[in-house]
Amino acid sequence: MTAPLLELRDVCKSFxxxxxxxxVSFVVRxxxxxxxxGPNGAGKTTLVNVISGGLDVSQGSILLGGHDITDFSIPQRVDAGLIRTFQITRLFTNLTVAENVALAVMQKKGITRKFFSSWIDRPNIRDQWMQILGLLGIAHLAAARVSQLAYGQQRLLDLALGLALExxxxxxxxxAAGVPSDESGRIIEAIDRLPPKIAVMMIEHDMDLVFKFAKRVLVLANGRLIFEGDPSAVTHDSEVRRAYLGTYADGRHTS
Ligand SMILES: Nc1ncnc2c1ncn2[C@@H]1O[C@H](COP(=O)(O)OP(=O)(O)O)[C@@H](O)[C@H]1O
Ligand SMILES: [Mg+2]
Structure with missing residues (x-):
């Protein structure tokens, strides 16, 4: 059997x-x-930082495709295909949507930015950014400057940059955090359309979104994984109900 894409083995992080x-141990395929x-303060964001390389582990190891990447930097992880998105600070606000995505496509291809203007319309670059913008439903924004985008559109662009890094x-x-409700549907639709081969892991509080998106749910409480299983089972798990779900699970049981 092939190695899982991503594997955490007994990962601990202390402050x-x-x-x-x-x-924390689990595999991603x-x-x-x-x-x-999991509840606020459970350690979700810390775990994501540990996986993406923003924080060092205190103990344990992280493997990508069977290779130990525990000591990899963020750029090394990105090169290897481990991408964390929705870090909006990466956007170049004076450039257009298409230019931002083209830059990420070029970064992945190892092309320097020096002759950027001559590269953006080359067919092999252009095909990629057009395809990504189309997939995410923002092709009509290609020529818009980032500074003109609504918040939800910026988040879609951030997702586009993640995709450009393959x-x-x-x-x-x-x-969808902080995105006005009239825009959040677009983000959910875009996530729905992500290429099926990519493994996607999402931290989310909105349980309706969790149930729409997830085939598998991991529940973190006090830094430990207390549940791993399919979404239909999570609402029935007594420890999860006690630690987190409470009234939401009660509501679903009666329906
Ligand atoms: N850099 C840090 N230094 C000290 N404590 C931290 C740091 N980052 C997070 N924590 C603590 O770790 C716990 C988990 O935080 P976090 O990972 O943000 O949880 P979640 O994302 O599940 O809400 C919290 O108690 C938080 O105060
Ligand atoms: Mg968090």
């Missing part, structure tokens, strides 16, 4: 003696759609 991630849920594993930390 000043306090364990924020405590012995091609095409996975995983929701990581992820094997794509991690989304609360993709």
């Amino acid at each position: 000043g003696g306090i364990r924020v991630n405590d012995g 091609e095409g996975d759609r995983i929701a990581l849920i 992820p094997k594993v794509l991690i989304l930390d609360e993709p």
Whole structure:
């Protein structure tokens, strides 16, 4: 059997003696759609930072395609196909949507930015950014400057940049957080249309979105994984109900 795409083995992260991630182990396979849920302060964002390389582990290891990447930097992980998105600060606000995506496409291809203007319309670059914008439903925004975009559109562009880096594993930390409700549907639709081969892991509080998206749910509480299984089972798990779901699970049971 082939190695899982991503594997965490007994990952621990402590801050000043306090364990924020405590012995977390799980695997991610091609095409996975995983929701990581849990109460505020459970350690979800910390875990995502540890996976994406923003924080060092205190203990344990992380493997990508069977290779130990525990000591890899963020750029090394990105090169290897482990991409975390929705970090909007990466956007170049004076450039257009198409230019931003073209830059990410070029980064992946190892083309320097020096002759940027001559590259953006080359067929092999242009085909890629057009295809990505089309997939995410924002082709009509290609010529718009980032500074003119609504917040939800910026988040879609951020997703486009993630795709341009050709992820094997794509991690989304609360993709719809702070997005007005009239725009959040577009983000959910875009996530729905992501290429099926990519493994997608999403941190999300909105349980309706979790149930729409996830084929598998991981529940973190006090830094530990307390549940791993399919979405229909999560609402029935007594420990999860106690730690997190409470009234939401009660509501679903009666329906
Ligand atoms: N850099 C840090 N230094 C010290 N404590 C931190 C740091 N980052 C997070 N924490 C603590 O770790 C715990 C988990 O935080 P976090 O990972 O943000 O949880 P979640 O995303 O599940 O809400 C919290 O108690 C938080 O205060
Ligand atoms: Mg968080």
